[in-house]
Amino acid sequence: MGVLEKIAEIEREISRTQKNKATEYHLGLLKAKLARYRQQLLEPTGKSAKGDGFDVMKSGDARVALIGFPSVGKSTLLNTLTKTHSECASYEFTTLTCIPGVIEYNGANIQLLDLPGIIEGAAKGKGRGRQVIAVARTADLVIMMIDATKKDVQKDLLTAELETVGIRLNRRKPNIYYKEKKGGGISFNSTVTLTKTSERMVQLILHDYKIFNAEVVFREDCSTDEFIDVLVGSRVYMPCLYVYNKIDQISIEEVDRLARQPHSVVCSCNMMLNLDGLLDTLWRELALVRVFTKKRGEAPDFEGGLILRRGCTVEHVCHAIHRTLVANFKYALVWGQSVKFSPQRVGLQHSMCHDDVIQVVKK
Numbered sequence: 402m403g404v405l406e407k408i409a410e411i412e413r414e415i416s417r418t419q420k421n422k423a424t425e426y427h428l429g430l431l432k433a434k435l436a437r438y439r440q441q442l443l444e445p446t447g448k449s450a451k452g453d454g455f456d457v458m459k460s461g462d463a464r465v466a467l468i469g470f471p472s473v474g475k476s477t478l479l480n481t482l483t484k485t486h487s488e489c490a491s492y493e494f495t496t497l498t499c500i501p502g503v504i505e506y507n508g509a510n511i512q513l514l515d516l517p518g519i520i521e522g523a524a525k526g527k528g529r530g531r532q533v534i535a536v537a538r539t540a541d542l543v544i545m546m547i548d549a550t551k552k553d554v555q556k557d558l559l560t561a562e563l564e565t566v567g568i569r570l571n572r573r574k575p576n577i578y579y580k581e582k583k584g585g586g587i588s589f590n591s592t593v594t595l596t597k598t599s600e601r602m603v604q605l606i607l608h609d610y611k612i613f614n615a616e617v618v619f620r621e622d623c624s625t626d627e628f629i630d631v632l633v634g635s636r637v638y639m640p641c642l643y644v645y646n647k648i649d650q651i652s653i654e655e656v657d658r659l660a661r662q663p664h665s666v667v668c669s670c671n672m673m674l675n676l677d678g679l680l681d682t683l684w685r686e687l688a689l690v691r692v693f694t695k696k697r698g699e700a701p702d703f704e705g706g707l708i709l710r711r712g713c714t715v716e717h718v719c720h721a722i723h724r725t726l727v728a729n730f731k732y733a734l735v736w737g738q739s740v741k742f743s744p745q746r747v748g749l750q751h752s753m754c755h756d757d758v759i760q761v762v763k764k
């Protein structure tokens with residue numbers, strides 16, 4: 402039996418099995434097996450996807466992948482936001498490869514990847530689904546583009562496809578410490594009360610994976626699924642922005658409802674509606690920050706802002722300016738939202754805000 406058939410069989414068994422106290426361990430083990438087979442499916446088989454235009458060099462300050470069903474308007478978005486042209490048409494699967502463009506925003510270069518449309522079953526190899534999803538894994542953010550005139554199930558279907566291959570959208574990495582050991586058996590600890598899984602469940606799963614020596618510490622109330630994620634590894638946790646396109650075709654009430662969903666933005670690429678709003682939201686979801694540098698007695702360099710991540714400190718800024726700067730750092734003067742007074746004298750650990758100005762004083 403091939404891996405795909407094994408996966409199908411386990412999926413059938415899971416859907417057949419009623420969820421209750423008596424089947425809890427059985428279901429947990431089935432999920433652990435499923436995760437293992439899916440992982441096998443993801444491992445390179447030798448016949449890799451090289452050479453068909455999907456291996457695009459990473460460039461710029463961040464990478465964004467466009468994921469969606471066919472003909473939702475992904476290529477139209479690339480054409481409106483970047484200088485690159487990608488073929489658009491009313492028929493499905495117009496785009497067949499990965500086409501990179503660059504969004505210039507707030508002085509940052511954001512790489513936007515137009516990709517072929519994906520359909521249900523993509524993760525199992527339907528269409529070019531697996532190649533598309535492989536590209537999505539390399540992104541800093543996924544834009545899930547949804548046709549606002551169609552049903553909302555698109556979102557759940559696509560999320561499920563990405564989940565299958567280990568992409569976790571808008572979720573934090575579970576706070577579980579896990580380490581395989583050479584001996585000593587399984588050591589299990591938790592710093593909180595566990596309500597969604599148990600030590601026994603974890604033991605059973607580890608046993609199923611033929612792991613007999615390991616240290617496990619739950620630092621939050623995680624589920625069995627989350628433990629399996631940590632065990633299997635190679636999961637990617639990334640932000641996702643849901644972009645509802647074609648709002649020119651729906652009622653204002655419906656636009657309003659969609660715009661209120663979490664991590665969502667509405668637009669019309671054809672009619673150029675709310676593209677500014679889209680860029681603004683994209684910037685926030687990417688958690689990018691621009692910082693201007695200034696030399697003593699001169700105006701800030703408003704042309705050459707540094708692009709960093711939210712939460713960055715003066716130390717990060719120094720690294721971005723020059724690798725030896727931290728060693729020679731005495732203090733910095735900062736103007737902007739991160740300080741009470743402008744300028745304010747700060748140290749290396751001070752956190753910067755978007756559009757702050759900094760002057761570094763050396764020893």
Ligand SMILES: Nc1nc2c(ncn2[C@@H]2O[C@H](COP(=O)(O)OP(=O)(O)OP(=O)(O)O)[C@@H](O)[C@H]2O)c(=O)[nH]1
Pocket residue numbers: 469470471472473474475476477478488489490491492493494495496497516517518519646647648649650668669670671672
């Ligand atoms: N009404 C309306 N139509 C749009 C909008 N944006 C794109 N379209 C139309 O939707 C169709 C598909 O657009 P594409 O950009 O080719 O869609 P895609 O998602 O790249 O499609 P594939 O590459 O086939 O997956 C085209 O006929 C576009 O003109 C919009 O905002 N409103």
Ligand SMILES: [K+]
Pocket residue numbers: 471472473489490491492493494495496
């Ligand atoms: K199309």
Ligand SMILES: [Mg+2]
Pocket residue numbers: 475476477487488489495496515516517518
């Ligand atoms: Mg396209």
